[in-house]
Amino acid sequence: MKPDDKLPENPEGLRLLLQALVDGELDAAAVLEIERRLAGDPALAAEHARIAAVSGAVRRLPRPEVSEAFRARIAAIGEEVTAAPQPATRHVTAPQVSPFDWRAMAASIMIAAVLASGGTWWAMRPVPTNFADAVADAHRRGLLAASPVDVASSDRHTVKPWLDGRIGVSPPAVDLAAEGFKLIGGRVEVVDDVPLPALVYRYNEHLITLVAAPRGSKAGTGTPARADLSAGGFSVVHWSDDAFSYWAVSDAERHVLDDFGNRFRKATAKE
């Protein structure tokens, strides 16, 4: 008996067609024909069920886990140009990063030389003259904007990836809500033409903007060592760790900001 359809006669051809049906690679007309044939041919239907079953079993196999360490190693490949290397990933990216470090070092030597020969300071102007002012301006803009944050979330696991996705660098977004400083979100701050990640915290009715400049980037290098900075009526506190140079700005009282800085440092040291 010859079925009146255009399906192949040889079993091998039919098997490929069954398989294409399982894989969703047939057009509607072919699906219709082969389904009609399947309905009247139990052996063919059993073969179809076997192919579907083995395909499904392979599909359901457990996938290898992507460990955090591995993901970080791979992410570091994309970050080597745009951000300072994290210490943990340094061994992976070291060959690519070394010229970068070298330039940063050369720059800091130059800054030292410039500082030493005070007269040429203005002629050279190698670094932003007052980063604290620029950060305070950024904070003021944030207060004036419709929303002080571009991504509003108290969840650090939302804010950090958002910043990573936007500019490829994000500081540790520690949660200090229990200590009175609630993370409300993050935004991208452009200071001296460099896009930098900024976290925004709320303390009572005060907002605190925390700008983090990756160490080794041009932003925030050569900053004065004095801890007491204030600009444009805002308190500014500055500190650094291995990965970032931090600038916290707020209209809150100075001791509040100091307290924030200490708690943030303590929390990031634990991470």
Added chain:
Amino acid sequence: MSGRLAGERFREVVLPHLPDALSLARWLTGNAHDAEDVVQEACLKAHAGIGTYAGGNARAWLLTIVRHAAYTWLAKNRPRNLVAVGGLSDLDELAPQPDAANTPEAALLEKADANALQVAIAALPLAFREVVVLRDVNGLGYREIAQMLDVPIGTVMSRLARGRGTLILELGKGQ
């Protein structure tokens, strides 16, 4: 492409597909540790060549690079596993012919033990194994696989059929 742009592109195009990249590398190299080395190597290449990614299926693009890296790795570390790829016509003889007498029921296959299935996949000749993995683990279509392997779609279909046919028979044995 500037470094910053390349870095952004890399994160968009590559990072979401790491699980797929690791799965493919795992099935090609045979173990998870070597898979990480292969994927890292592939990601370095992907980053360097991110400018050549012209849109389209990012997963297929990355997996093509991973496959190349895996073959390079195999050539260096497991040259014997690659021998079969040269003469695929020999493989036709290896491929089982469907035989109604000892083919298991679909219901048995559905309940197949995951370990037995993994052993059976690992035992497949590389040319069949990679097509099965690209299709059912990585979810690529026939056309994408054909492009990646640089073979006609018909070849992809018959390798897939042979790969699956072997798995069906192997699983049937264990029942």
